[in-house]
Amino acid sequence: MTESTPAIVFAELAARRASLLARSVADLFAANPARYDRFHAILGDLLYDFSKQRIDAETLRLLLSLAEAADVAAKRDAMFRGELVNSTERRAALHSALRDFSGAPILVDGVDVAPAIKAERDKMLAFAADVREGRVRGAHGQPMINVINIGIGGSDLGPAMAARALAPYAQPGLHSYFVSNVDGADIADTLRGLEPARTLFIVSSKTFTTQETMTNARTARAWIVAALGEGAVADHFAAVSTRLDKVAEFGVEANRVFGFWDWVGGRYSIWSSIGLPLAIAIGPEHYLEFLSGGGEVDAHFREAPPERNIPLLMGLMSVWNRDALGYASQAVIPYDQRLARFPAYLQQLQMESNGKSVRRDGTPAERPTGPVVWGEPGTNGQHAFFQLLHQGTEIVPLDFLVAANPTNADAHHHDLLLANCFAQGEALMRGRTRAEAEAITARQGASPAEAARLAPHKTFSGSRPSSTLLYSRLDPRMLGRLIALYEHKVFVEAAIWDINPFDQWGVELGKELASRLAPIVADAQADLSALDPSTAGLIAHMRALRG
Numbered sequence: 001m002t003e004s005t006p007a008i009v010f011a012e013l014a015a016r017r018a019s020l021l022a023r024s025v026a027d028l029f030a031a032n033p034a035r036y037d038r039f040h041a042i043l044g045d046l047l048y049d050f051s052k053q054r055i056d057a058e059t060l061r062l063l064l065s066l067a068e069a070a071d072v073a074a075k076r077d078a079m080f081r082g083e084l085v086n087s088t089e090r091r092a093a094l095h096s097a098l099r100d101f102s103g104a105p106i107l108v109d110g111v112d113v114a115p116a117i118k119a120e121r122d123k124m125l126a127f128a129a130d131v132r133e134g135r136v137r138g139a140h141g142q143p144m145i146n147v148i149n150i151g152i153g154g155s156d157l158g159p160a161m162a163a164r165a166l167a168p169y170a171q172p173g174l175h176s177y178f179v180s181n182v183d184g185a186d187i188a189d190t191l192r193g194l195e196p197a198r199t200l201f202i203v204s205s206k207t208f209t210t211q212e213t214m215t216n217a218r219t220a221r222a223w224i225v226a227a228l229g230e231g232a233v234a235d236h237f238a239a240v241s242t243r244l245d246k247v248a249e250f251g252v253e254a255n256r257v258f259g260f261w262d263w264v265g266g267r268y269s270i271w272s273s274i275g276l277p278l279a280i281a282i283g284p285e286h287y288l289e290f291l292s293g294g295g296e297v298d299a300h301f302r303e304a305p306p307e308r309n310i311p312l313l314m315g316l317m318s319v320w321n322r323d324a325l326g327y328a329s330q331a332v333i334p335y336d337q338r339l340a341r342f343p344a345y346l347q348q349l350q351m352e353s354n355g356k357s358v359r360r361d362g363t364p365a366e367r368p369t370g371p372v373v374w375g376e377p378g379t380n381g382q383h384a385f386f387q388l389l390h391q392g393t394e395i396v397p398l399d400f401l402v403a404a405n406p407t408n409a410d411a412h413h414h415d416l417l418l419a420n421c422f423a424q425g426e427a428l429m430r431g432r433t434r435a436e437a438e439a440i441t442a443r444q445g446a447s448p449a450e451a452a453r454l455a456p457h458k459t460f461s462g463s464r465p466s467s468t469l470l471y472s473r474l475d476p477r478m479l480g481r482l483i484a485l486y487e488h489k490v491f492v493e494a495a496i497w498d499i500n501p502f503d504q505w506g507v508e509l510g511k512e513l514a515s516r517l518a519p520i521v522a523d524a525q526a527d528l529s530a531l532d533p534s535t536a537g538l539i540a541h542m543r544a545l546r547g
Contacts, residue, residue, distance in 0.1 A: 006496065009066040010367070013324045016062065020054050021325075025429050025463045028056060041308045043300050045472040046481060048310045052429040053317050053397075053465045054325065063316040064306050072312065072495040079491065080302060082108045082263070086502035087360050093502040094261075095268035095487075099294040099480070108263060120273060124258045125287065127238065128279035131200065132171055139232035144200040148177040148190060149277040150220060151204035152212045154266030155240070156180035157348055159204075159277045161341035162270060162290070165479050168338075168408035169282040176281045179220075182212040187219050196227035196236070203239045204274055206260070208246035211515065217250070240273045265502050267348050268487065286476040293480025301488045311485050315492025317467060321397045323367050327465075331389065332375035335402040335421040336474055342401070343375030346486055353490045353501035360500050369497050378402075379420045390428065390460055398466040400425055401482065405473040421468070431462020 029035050029051075039051035039060070055063075067073070079085045082092045097106045097117060105112040130136045134143035149159055160178035163170070170176065179187045201220045205213040224236045233251035240258050241247050247257050258273035270278070271291060279287040301311050321327045330350075332343045354370030376384065378400070389396055402421045406414035432440075437458035441451040469485075471478050494501035517535075520526040524543055528536040 004065060004069045006066060006070045006498075007366070009062055009069050010323065013059070013062050013066065013320065016059055017324050020056065020059065024431070025052060025054055025465075026431070041304075041310050041313060043297070043304075043310055043481070046310075046478070047470045048313065048467065049470065050313060050317055050467045052425055053320070053467060054463060055317075055320065059320070060307075060316075063320055066319070066496060067306060067312060067316060067492070070496045070498070072315075072492055075495045076301065076488075076491065080298070082106065085500075086263075086265075087500055088503045088505070091502070092263040093265060093268070094263045095265065095271055096294075096298045096484075098260075098264065098271035099291040099298065099484075101292065101295060108261075113261070120259060124273045124276050125279055125284040127256065127258070128276060128287070129284055131280045132174060132283060136200065137235070138197045138199070139228045139235045140197040142198050144198055145173060146175050146177065146194050146199040147202065147277055147280050148179060148199060148220070149202045149204060150179050150187075150213055150216045151240075151274070152180040152210060153348065154269045155204035155206075155210075155213065155274050157267075157341070157345045158270030159275060161339075161345040162275070162278045162479060162483075163281045164341055165336075165338045165474060166278070166282050166286070166290075166476055169286050169476060171281070171283065174281070176277055178277070179216050180212065182215050184219070187216050191220075191223055196224055196232075199224075199236060201237050202277055203237065203241070203247075203250070203252070204276075205240075206242050206262075206266075208239070208241045208243040208250070211511070221250070238276070240276060266504075267352055270483065282476060290476040290480040293477035294484040295480075296477075297481050297484035297488065301484075311488030312492055314467070314485065314489035315496070317397075317465075318371065318489065318493055319496050321465060322369075322371050325395075325465075326368075327371070327395050327397055328368070329372040329374065329394075329396050331396050331398045332373060333378050333381055333398055333400050333424075334375070335378040335400065335417050337377050338407075338474065339401065340377050342482075343373065345483075346375075347373045349486060350490055352504045352507070354493055354497065354499060355506060356497075356499040356501075359498045365497060365499060367497070369499060370493070378424065379417065382420065382424065386424070389464065395464055397464075398425075398428065400466060400468040402468070403471055403473045403478075407473050407475065425466045425468055427460065428464040428466050429462060431460035431464075432458065434459045 036049065036051045038057065039053070040047060040049040075085070079093055080096060082094050084090050085093050092108050094106070094108060097113065100106060106114045106117070127136070131144055131147065137143055149156065156178055163176045177190050179190050203213065203217045208214065221233060221237070224232055234253050237252045238256040239247045239252045240260070242259050244254065244257060248254070258276060260269060260272035260274065264272050271294060275287065297311065301309065306312055318330065332346055334342050350373045351370055356369055357365050359365055375381070388394065389398065400421050402418060434455045438451045438455035441454050441458060442448065446454065469482070490501055520528070521539060528539055531539070
């Protein structure tokens with residue numbers, strides 16, 4: 001018997017496409033009243049419902065076979081063992097170690113890194129407690145009330161998203177801010193009205209050379225110096241970095257520098273010392289609960305059977321939609337205003353990880369890879385882009401996220417929120433036929449001719465795929481679970497597509513060119529002859545606009 005390969009299984013999945021598209025999802029429910037029971041999975045008080053996806057039992061069987069053929073389990077185990085799964089940079093990808101409280105050794109290059117992880121975490125959390133309890137004081141002896149994180153990418157998106165998501169757990173009177181954009185408006189608007197003597201900056205840059213971060217850090221430093229003097233810098237800055245020499249040169253004291261390791265990628269670094277602003281905001285105890293939530297998902301991913309393994313199923317649904325059905329984007333719609341930044345966080349996680357066109361061995365990818373990820377909170381999105389989701393020519397799979405219970409919010413509001421979330425999933429799945437639209441319009445008082453005229457405009461195709469993550473409430477542990485679920489979902493996709501999700505070379509070219517262009521933009525007399533005609537023309541016109 002010939003061993004199955006991903007290519008063989010993909011061919012079988014492609015053969016099922018026509019038969020699935022020929023039947024509506026509503027018909028699939030009608031044919032199988034137990035469909036929901038078959039197509040959902042549970043982890044504690046979190047449920048993943050994928051019964052509205054355009055699949056049937058045979059499709060799911062083939063998708064699980066695809067995971068087996070692609071050695072997803074073996075690749076997963078290699079990652080957790082600390083092997084060099086980041087092949088281009090020859091590194092491990094062991095962010096899961098940062099949320100491992102098992103006490104077991106964690107080996108990287110034969111060295112147990114568990115003691116170093118605990119020591120760095122303890123140091124970071126002790127500093128967070130000192131800030132919260134007023135022991136970290138400014139140059140004038142006052143406790144800090146403003147904490148400003150300066151970073152970009154993973155050094156900003158993670159802590160900024162999480163601090164907003166967990167706002168009910170923040171300490172009253174202690175305010176968190178996040179500056180990332182090199183656009184001077186970002187830091188100028190953040191600093192406006194703040195009191196320098198009571199402001200602490202955290203500069204988050206592993207190398208302490210990131211252009212955007214260090215530009216903003218120097219502006220912050222100048223703001224402190226102008227208000228409080230050069231000697232105040234040490235009192236008002238901390239850093240998350242591995243470059244002690246550069247941090248010391250900037251003026252940050254060694255006991256305020258917190259590190260992490262090269263086997264922690266930027267978009268996975270919220271679990272490391274990059275989480276310092278989150279730990280300050282919600283407190284060490286809640287931060288540890290956040291880590292524990294991620295660790296629970298790690299255990300689930302490693303131990304749950306494939307047919308009940310939530311991140312595996314999430315990844316398989318994504319591969320099915322992207323490659324078999326040809327849907328190029330994925331919307332993430334949290335019905336939670338505090339998760340407003342969660343889609344942006346997932347944009348980096350998904351698109352920086354799997355936005356690749358070559359396989360691990362450098363050969364071209366055999367099929368489309370990472371989808372475009374986007375989204376906004378419900379119900380706002382319903383009044384913005386849901387028109388396209390329901391009736392547009394492009395089909396966009398959705399993930400809905402919603403809590404059964406509100407966190408520090410009105411119960412009546414939350415009932416309406418839940419009703420809207422469930423209704424959107426039902427409407428996308430069920431749709432409305434032309435005959436139904438015509439009959440409803442007629443019942444509303446329209447003449448037969450008017451009802452017939454409007455019916456095409458009120459028809460919904462339905463069968464637009466969605467999944468729902470429903471959980472008890474959004475607390476630190478649950479947020480940790482949600483992030484880890486999507487991390488492992490992305491890993492599953494990469495394992496099947498045979499790409500490396502842990503590098504990001506696509507970020508580098510633009511950074512290199514920006515460094516080359518920066519002095520040319522700043523110097524009105526710089527020669528433009530070596531530039532391409534478009535770039536030269538833009539800079540010349542910029543000079544004219546500047547006079």
